[in-house]
Amino acid sequence: MNTYIKKSPYLLFLLVMPLLGMVYKFLNTHPREAVHISTAADGMIPFLPIFIIPYIFWYGYVFFYLVYFCFKxxxxxxxxxILIVVGEIICFLVYFFFQTIVPRPQLHGDGFLIEMVKFIYAxxxxxxxxxxxxVLTTFAIMLGSRHIYDKHPINTMFIHIAGSLIIISTLFVKQHVVPDMIASMFLVSFLYGILFELYEVAVSKKADTVFAKNK
Structure with missing residues (x-):
């Protein structure tokens, strides 16, 4: 219990997320000249309203696992x-200088799933x-989870299956196109390599040097 109490203040850093959301909203309602970057592959991907469920589930997924990481x-x-914040700031710079637009399908019917899609579109x-x-935030959680040890196998499976569904949902509900997904995964992988891999190597080498001097 004391451990949870000691770690709880770190949750305050999550307050940066609403601030990032405000920047996103500003750029989203004040678009620059937007271009289409759809590919032939995007034309073959069908619109599947059922994927609005994992798309919306993203909101809880990212928040829950950041809290989980904090205590674990x-x-x-x-x-x-940090990976998410830096990644989003880079995205905002791209949005400002290179704004893109995704063509959306005409929505027909009034079923529950269609209404959820309409809500997101609106x-x-x-x-x-x-x-x-x-995709950026979801993939960051998936990669970060690799460094959380002693997870239950079901939890591990859930992180990656749910994350994968969220990522592909962006394509099936026509909120993003393939280049958007690839760019996000490349950006996260690059930042992940710096924060999780190169940093660990540098710290390890420094520790080895100190240990060698003290021998």
Whole structure:
């Protein structure tokens, strides 16, 4: 219990997320000249309303696992949060200088899934697409989870299966196109390599040097 109390203040860093959301909203409602970057592959991907469920599930997924990381391994939590913040700032710069737009399908019918899609479309303009923040944050959680040890196998499976569904949902509900997804995964992988891999190697070498001097 004392451990949870000691780690709880770190959750305050999550307050940066609403601030990032405000920047996203500003750029989304004040678009620059937008371009289409759809590919032939995007034309072959069908619109499947059922994928609006994992798309919306993203909101809880990212928040829950950041909190989980905080209490499980605070260092991994902070690194993952930094990865997300830096990644989103880079995305915002791209949105400002290179704004893209995703063509949306005509929605027919009034079923529950269609109504959910209509809600998302009504509250999120078809800009701020390349790279995809949905994919960026989800992939950051998936990679960060690799450094959370002693997870239950079901938890591990859930992180990656749910994350994968969220990522492909961006394509099936026509919120993003393939280049958006690829760019986000490349950006996250690059930042992950710096924060999780190169940093660990540098710290390890420094520790080895100190140990050698003290022998």
């Amino acid at each position: 391994d605070t260092k991994v939590y902070l690194k993952t949060l 509250n999120d303009e078809p800009y701020n697409c390349f790279p995809s923040i949905h």
